[in-house]
Amino acid sequence: MPELGRAALVATLGLALYAVVAGALAAWTRRRRLAASAQNALIGAFATTLVASAVLVAALVRNDFSFVYVAEHTSRELPTGYTISAFWGGQEGSLLLWLLILTGYAAAAVLLNRRRTRDLIAWVVPVLGAVALFFAFLLVVVATPFAMQTAPADGAGLNPSLQNPYMMAHPPMLYLGYVGLTVPFAFAMGALLARRTDERWIVATRRWTLVAWTALGIGQLLGAHWAYEEVGWGGYYAWDPVENAALMPWLAATAFLHSVMIQEKRGMLRVWNVLLVVLAFSLSLFGTFLTRSGVLSSIHSFTESSIGPWFLGFICIVVLGSLALVFARLPLLRARTRLESLVSREATFLYNNLLLVALTLTILWGVAYPLLHEAVLGDTRIVGAGYYNFFLRVFGLPLLLLMGIGPLVAWRRASLRSLGASFALPAGLALLIGAVLLALGAGSSIPGLIAYTFSAFVLGSIALEFVRGTRARRALSGGSWPAAFSALVARNRRRYGGYVVHAAIVMLAIGIAGSSAYDTVSEGKLVRGQTLAVGDYRLTYRALDEREAANATEIRAVLDVERGGKALGTVAAGKNAYTAERQVSNEVGIRSDLVTGEDLFVIAEQVNADGSVYVRAFVKPLVNMIWLAGLIFVLGALITLWPDAREQRRLAVRYGDARARVGP
Amino acid sequence: MTLALILGALLAAGCVVLVALPYLREPAAERDALDDRGELEQRQLALAEVRDRALGALKELEFDHRTGKVSDEDYRALVGPLRREAADALRALEPRAGTSARVKAERQG
Numbered sequence: 001m002p003e004l005g006r007a008a009l010v011a012t013l014g015l016a017l018y019a020v021v022a023g024a025l026a027a028w029t030r031r032r033r034l035a036a037s038a039q040n041a042l043i044g045a046f047a048t049t050l051v052a053s054a055v056l057v058a059a060l061v062r063n064d065f066s067f068v069y070v071a072e073h074t075s076r077e078l079p080t081g082y083t084i085s086a087f088w089g090g091q092e093g094s095l096l097l098w099l100l101i102l103t104g105y106a107a108a109a110v111l112l113n114r115r116r117t118r119d120l121i122a123w124v125v126p127v128l129g130a131v132a133l134f135f136a137f138l139l140v141v142v143a144t145p146f147a148m149q150t151a152p153a154d155g156a157g158l159n160p161s162l163q164n165p166y167m168m169a170h171p172p173m174l175y176l177g178y179v180g181l182t183v184p185f186a187f188a189m190g191a192l193l194a195r196r197t198d199e200r201w202i203v204a205t206r207r208w209t210l211v212a213w214t215a216l217g218i219g220q221l222l223g224a225h226w227a228y229e230e231v232g233w234g235g236y237y238a239w240d241p242v243e244n245a246a247l248m249p250w251l252a253a254t255a256f257l258h259s260v261m262i263q264e265k266r267g268m269l270r271v272w273n274v275l276l277v278v279l280a281f282s283l284s285l286f287g288t289f290l291t292r293s294g295v296l297s298s299i300h301s302f303t304e305s306s307i308g309p310w311f312l313g314f315i316c317i318v319v320l321g322s323l324a325l326v327f328a329r330l331p332l333l334r335a336r337t338r339l340e341s342l343v344s345r346e347a348t349f350l351y352n353n354l355l356l357v358a359l360t361l362t363i364l365w366g367v368a369y370p371l372l373h374e375a376v377l378g379d380t381r382i383v384g385a386g387y388y389n390f391f392l393r394v395f396g397l398p399l400l401l402l403m404g405i406g407p408l409v410a411w412r413r414a415s416l417r418s419l420g421a422s423f424a425l426p427a428g429l430a431l432l433i434g435a436v437l438l439a440l441g442a443g444s445s446i447p448g449l450i451a452y453t454f455s456a457f458v459l460g461s462i463a464l465e466f467v468r469g470t471r472a473r474r475a476l477s478g479g480s481w482p483a484a485f486s487a488l489v490a491r492n493r494r495r496y497g498g499y500v501v502h503a504a505i506v507m508l509a510i511g512i513a514g515s516s517a518y519d520t521v522s523e524g525k526l527v528r529g530q531t532l533a534v535g536d537y538r539l540t541y542r543a544l545d546e547r548e549a550a551n552a553t554e555i556r557a558v559l560d561v562e563r564g565g566k567a568l569g570t571v572a573a574g575k576n577a578y579t580a581e582r583q584v585s586n587e588v589g590i591r592s593d594l595v596t597g598e599d600l601f602v603i604a605e606q607v608n609a610d611g612s613v614y615v616r617a618f619v620k621p622l623v624n625m626i627w628l629a630g631l632i633f634v635l636g637a638l639i640t641l642w643p644d645a646r647e648q649r650r651l652a653v654r655y656g657d658a659r660a661r662v663g664p
Numbered sequence: 665m666t667l668a669l670i671l672g673a674l675l676a677a678g679c680v681v682l683v684a685l686p687y688l689r690e691p692a693a694e695r696d697a698l699d700d701r702g703e704l705e706q707r708q709l710a711l712a713e714v715r716d717r718a719l720g721a722l723k724e725l726e727f728d729h730r731t732g733k734v735s736d737e738d739y740r741a742l743v744g745p746l747r748r749e750a751a752d753a754l755r756a757l758e759p760r761a762g763t764s765a766r767v768k769a770e771r772q773g
Contacts, residue, residue, distance in 0.1 A: 007672035011679050018683060030698040036686035044682045051675060118699050198709055267717060336714075410734045411721060412742055418735040468731035475730070654712045 002067060002146040005055035008048045009144070012099065013136040015045040019129030027122040027193070035122045039110045042125055045132055046103035053100050056093060056145050060086055066151040069093060075157035075580035077551035082163050088171045089162050091292055091307070092145035097172065098288065099135040101179040106132060109183050109208065116655070117200050124190035131182050134314050142307050157551070157580035166226035173219030174246055178284040180212025181249060184256070185281035185322075188274050192325050197270065197332045202260055203651060207641060209260075213253040214637040220246050221630040232586030232603050234521070234618050236626065239388040241367045245287030248360050248367075252280035255356035261494075262346045265411060267336040271326065272353070274333065278322040283360070285315050295371060341413035348406040352399060359395040363388065393447050397454060400509055403502045404430075404458035407465045426460030448517030455506045455513075462499045462506075469496075491646070493639050500636030507629035511597070514622025523605070523616035526557075535619035537600055538562045542570065544611055552576040554587070557604045557613040561591055573604040573615070597624040708757065715753035722746045 023038035025031070056069070060083050065071040073086040073093070088094045106128040113121050139145065161167075184205040191201035223243065228236040237243060256276040262269045289295070293308035326333070339347060366383040373381045408422040434453035442449045466485070473491075474484035489496040522534035526541040533539075540560040547554050556574035560567065573589035589602040599620045606614035681688070725742055728734040734742070 001668040001671070003668040004671050004675075007668075008675060011675055015679060015683070026698070030700065032696050032698050033686040033690060033693060035698055037683050040682045040685055041679075044679045047682075048675060048679065122698055196706070198706070199713055200709075265717060265721065267714070408733065410728050410738065410742075411724065413738070415735060415738050418733065418738050421735065422733055465731075468733065469727075472727060472730040650716065654716055655709070 001055055001058075002148050005052045005146040006140075006144065008052035008055065009136060009140050009146070011048040012045045012052065012103065013133065013140050015041040015048065016129050016133035016136050019045065020126045020133055023122070023126035023129055027126065030122075035125070036114075038125045038129070039114055039121070042103065042110055042129060042132070043107040045129075045136075046100075046107040049096070049100045049103045049136075052139075052145075053087070053096055056096060057084060057087060060084060063155070064151070065153075065155050066148055067145075068147040068149050069145045071149065071152055071155040073155070073158055075155040075551070077580055078155075078158055078163075079550060081165075081168060082158055085162070085168045085171075086158050088175070089158050089167075092139070092143045094171065094175070094292065095135060095139055095143060095307075096145050097175055098179055099132065099139060101172075101175050102128075102132055102135060102182055105180060105183050105208070106186075109186070113204055117204050120187065120190050120194055120196055120200060120204065122190075123193040124186045127186040127189045127193075128182065131186070134310075138307055138310060142310060154580060157578065160552075160576065160578045160581055160583045160585040161230055163551075163578075163585075164226055164230045166222050166229070170219055170222040170226055173215050173222055175219075177212050177214075177216025177219050177246070178249065178287060180208060180215060181253060181277075181281045181284045183208040183212070184277050188277040189322060189325060192274065192329045192332075195329065195332060197329065199264060200655070202263060202273070206260070209253060209257060210637065210641055213250065213257060214634070214641070216246060216250045216253065217633055217637075218630060220250065221627070221633070225627060228623075229588060229590070230585070232588045234601060234603060234616065235516075236623075239366070239383075239385045242287075242291050244363050244367050244388075245283075245290040248363055249280045249283040249287060251356050251360040251363075252276055252283055255353045255360070256280055258349045258356075259353045262349050266346055268339065268346065269350075269353075270333040270335055271330065274326050276353075276357075278319070278326070279357075279360070282315060282319050282322075283364070285311070285318060286364075289315060290367070343409065343419070344413045345406060345409050345411045348402055348409055352402045352406065355395045355399045355402070359391060359399075362391040362395070396509075397447065397450055400451065400454045400458060400506070403505065404454065404461040407499065407502075408461050422461075422464075426457050426464055429460040430454070430457035442518070445513075445517035448513045451509050451513040451517075455510050458502060458506045462503055465499060466496070489639060490644075493642055493644050497636050497638075497640030497642075500639055501633055502636075504629045504632035504636055507625045507632060511622050511625030511627075511629060514597075514625065515599075515620040518621050520619045521616065523614070525606075525612055525614045527610075527612045532615055532617060534600070534617040536563050537617070537619060539571070539602065539615070539617055541613060541615070544607070544613070545572070545574075549576075551580060552578045555607055556587070556589075557607065557615065559589070559602065559615070561600060571600060571602050573602040575604065575607055592624055594624065597622045597628075599623045711753055711756050715750060715757060718746055718750035718753055722750060 019038045019041040022034055022041065026034035026038055056067075058064075059067045059070050060074060061080070063070065063074065063076055063083070069090060069092050070086075073090045074083050078086070086093065088097045109128070110121065110125065113124070184201075187201040187205045187208075191197055220243075223246070224236040227233075227238070227243075231238075253276075256273060259269050259273050259276060263273050289308070289311040293311055295308055339350070341347065366387055369383055370381045373379070404426060408419070408426070410418065430453050433456040434449065437443075437449060437452055442452060466488070469488045470481060470485045473488045474481060477484065477487060479487075520535040522532055524532050526532060528541055528543070531538050531540045538561075540562070541557060542560050543558045545556045545558055554574065554576050556572040558570050558572045561569060561571050568591065571589035571591045574587050576585045576587050577583075578585070586603060586605075589604075591600040591602075593599070599618075601618040601620055603616045604613050605616055608614075722743070725734060725739065725746060729736075729739040
């Protein structure tokens, strides 16, 4: 039923256009019913996009190759899970997913806020509608997923790299993050348009930003795990422009989540916060542009299309329009308080923000420079990992240190005596651990040693915060230690959930430092019975197995693994030859040691006709800390996101109060 | 094709009804103005934010002092201005005669 899909998308386009025009008119002329009608249009746009999405999913599941999109991205042999994931495996489908998530977020934001923040939501609706209008326009006019043809006997299949369980979750997660940043952007712009620059837009969007930021973070980790398992080059992050495209908005959103606390606690950084929201949203659009426009030639940009100029134009309108609005509202955004001391919690947040934004802009320049160079001078330039790794150390290591300093410093100002008392224990612990690691040979990588020492400092300061807080809570309310701990976290979920997230970032840093600064690699051609040594491991090539799977021929070199004279089983690495797609993929072998967090990572670079294989093997210390960090990250985010009844009551009193005090 | 057309028509009709719903529910509404916060109400809101900020900061300072993060010396230096800030905001938020009437007048334009 392509007609139904097309009609649904045209309806979405019409509803989004109505939400923009009627919403803006209602907000401008202050007409209540018209504003409600525009809000309903946004909710309706979600329903119609859902119908369009259902039509495409049904066509995918039915292998209806009369849909060009289905024929280009699936085949009869493709397992059902991957057939459904082909929804976001191509350009038109992923744009439809963008629109579906956007209208879903918009409908939820309207339903949850239409009573709480009436004067704001009136202006938020046309902003959300404008973003939806752009994507609906692309899907109706430029890149429709409902183009038809005479059905071929079979489809072209899905890119083999996308046939991985992580690809079923990684793109939707990333999109939940990218698109989720539209909500804080719309509320910020809505607040400026309505001239309501109090904290309500921040209160209304705090959780939306956290959800988007968490999804973007998890999406990137899933993508890193996919790259680690599937791409088969021995790493998890290659500073590919498309990977950077997801990292940049996440970094900008991280800066926003920190600086927004300064606005809430001190009433400062009001212009900065709006600018960060604009930056995060613009970078999320830029990220989509990079992946979808075909401007890059990487594995992610596997299709080229005509949407590039439209996207670029839209990004320019968003950036210039937002900046003009911020400039016009500058008098309303003046800070009401000043920074009292350069040694205070808010000052550490400010330093953190400067470093995060510097890192974001450095990465942006690394991504944009080759594009600009090619556009202006015609030849290509590559910005290599060396550039990014250098700036990651320059900005990332101080950021890591600040994560430990921040919790130990009080708001407003702190004396040297207070600092000395707070810093002594974690700093002493960090220096001790640094010295021990140096003695154990970790000095072979100075950045790695610094990262570990700083990580020890941060973990020490977080632990100290929990211990001191629990002790104080117990002294106040009595009861057991677990009850005091639970009450401590429950009474300030943002602070202590934030510390858990910090612990996750430290684990990530430890995993990255361990696996990149202290890894070992060995490679060589092996015939059966020959052995390759890598680190403490010895790999003996035993056999070459071949089997027919549903949609591919799988060839695996089986290697016996031994460490310190002890047999540890086998590891298998090889290649998959996909029938329908006529492509070959690398399938790596990984043996994880869950006690040490170390991986033995094997790539069969070449499988020769004579049965010999060319093997490259890595030992990656602590790499599993990266994936474990993902779980801790989710836990911290959940603690922070968990509804806080006390805070809800306080906000109800605040906003009800302001109204009650001036009468009904 | 026919089923798709029927479903498409139903979808379009549903959209029109949804968008028109506020007018269908209240075809002749007595008051069709958006529920605005007037300038006075905005000022009250800003004061409530200042009050909450000061009270929150006081609470946090007390707790940080109790945990040992804030020394006695820092506590003494910080607590006075914070208490004054909170007291000023609370005083400014006290209802005054005529405020309610002014807001009503503001809302009615």
